[in-house]
Structures are given as C-alpha cells and as structure tokens.
Amino acid sequence: MPPGADDSHVIRGNTLAELASAIDKRLAGLRVEDRRRHPGQQLRRDLDRHRGPVQRAGRGRPDTDFHRGETAIQLIFNGPVKEEPDRQNPTLWPLAEQGPYYAALVTGGTLDTKGGPQTDPDGHVLDDLGQPIPGLYGVGNCVASASAQAYWAGGATLGPILAFAHRAANAAHTEPADQNP
Numbered sequence: 752m753p754p755g756a757d758d759s760h761v762i763r764g765n766t767l768a769e770l771a772s773a774i775d776k777r778l779a780g781l782r783v784e785d786r787r788r789h790p791g792q793q794l795r796r797d798l799d800r801h802r803g804p805v806q807r808a809g810r811g812r813p814d815t816d817f818h819r820g821e822t823a824i825q826l827i828f829n830g831p832v833k834e835e836p837d838r839q840n841p842t843l844w845p846l847a848e849q850g851p852y853y854a855a856l857v858t859g860g861t862l863d864t865k866g867g868p869q870t871d872p873d874g875h876v877l878d879d880l881g882q883p884i885p886g887l888y889g890v891g892n893c894v895a896s897a898s899a900q901a902y903w904a905g906g907a908t909l910g911p912i913l914a915f916a917h918r919a920a921n922a923a924h925t926e927p928a929d930q931n932p
Contacts, residue, residue, distance in 0.1 A: 760855055760856070761853055761854075761855055762774055762777055762853065762854040762855065762856070763851055763852070763853055763854075764850060764851065764852050764854075765850045765851050765852075766850055766852070767794065767795065767798065767850070767852060769850070769852075770791075770794065770850070770852040770853075770854060771791035771792065771794045771795060772791055773791075773854075774790050774791040774794060774854055775790065775791035775792070777856070778790055778791075778856075794854075798846060801846070802845065802846075814840060814842075814843060819840070819842045819843060820840040820841065820842035820843060825842055826841065826842070828907075829841055829842050866895065867889065867892075867893050867894040867895055868889055868894050868895065869881075869894070869895045870888075870889050870890070870894050870895065870915075870919075871883060872915075872918060873918050873919060873921075873922035874888040874889060874890050874915055874916070874918055874919025874922060874923075875887070875888060875919075875922065876888060876889050876894070885926070886923075886926065888919045888922070888923055889919075890912055890915040890916045890919050891908065891912040891915075891916070892908055892912075896908075896911075897911050897915070898911075
C-alpha cells in the first residue's frame with residue numbers, strides 16, 4: 752500500500768481467531784441476510800472445508816469438490832508452476848499456518864454489459880468529443896472495457912474494476928465541487 756493511502760477496507764488479524772472477530776466487529780450493525788450465520792464464525796468452517804480438497808490435491812488428487820485446476824485457462828491464470836513431487840493441481844495451496852491474515856468484504860452488485868460510455872484512465876466518463884464530463888465517473892462492466900473487444904475470462908474483470916475504481920475514487924476526491932454541473 753502506498754504511503755498515505757487509505758486501507759480502511761482491509762480487515763486484519765494476527766491469528767484466524769482475531770480475523771474472525773474483526774470480521775464480525777466490522778459487520779456489527781450492518782444488515783446481514785442470514786442472521787444465523789456469523790461471517791467470522793463461518794470463516795473457520797470455510798477454511799476447514801477448503802483444507803480437504805487442498806490436502807487431497809497436495810497428495811496428487813484432483814479437486815473433486817469444485818474442480819479447480821481442471822481447465823487450461825485456470826492453469827494459465829495460475830502462472831508459471833514450480834514442479835513439486837506429488838502435486839498434480841497447482842491451483843490449490845494450503846493457507847499459511849501463521850498470520851497476519853487479511854480479508855475484505857465483497858458484496859453483491861449489478862452486472863451489466865461490456866459496452867457503455869468511454870472513460871479515461873481515471874474513470875471520468877467522456878462526452879462525444881472525448882472530453883471528461885465533470886463529476887461523472889464509471890468503472891467496471893457498465894463502461895467500455897479496458898480490454899476493448901477482448902474478453903479476458905470469467906472473473907478477470909474484477910482486477911481492473913478494483914484498480915480503476917481506486918483511480919476513479921482518487922480523481923473524484925480531488926475534483927473541485929464547484930465544477931460539478
């Protein structure tokens with residue numbers, strides 16, 4: 752994180768128990784659809800659930816639960832693989848036994864098309880002459896894609912959305928209020 756950057760969206764814990772507690776604290780007072788599930792408590796169950804396929808894959812077996820690592824594109828997205836004896840699935844790795852651990856809240860949103868208004872690298876929506884419209888920003892699948900006519904694959908829009916949202920938020924924060932129409 753660059754010096755002076757705001758990382759208040761990051762939830763931290765030196766242990767998994769601390770992380771679970773911090774998640775529950777962050778969500779206190781927010782509307783959670785299923786009150787029977789406490790996200791911090793669910794964290795431990797999810798991690799335990801994840802360990803089974805990881806351990807099986809680590810012994811050379813595939814992920815029979817979610818089939819991760821079975822397609823060429825998943826292997827390509829994983830990047831260069833260091834060969835390890837008895838590991839057939841390079842997309843599954845165990846979680847580190849020691850922290851610190853980090854989390855961020857990911858919530859539902861709307862998914863639109865790959866088309867839409869053109870933007871500059873700071874998320875300003877551009878008019879028909881290519882000039883920024885003061886106070887109007889856009890990122891994600893509801894604006895023209897940074898990949899132009901290409902489609903990187905399922906989930907691959909998330910990275911650019913996060914990067915461009917960060918840039919757009921910084922640009923909007925520095926834009927003088929009196930320029931807004």
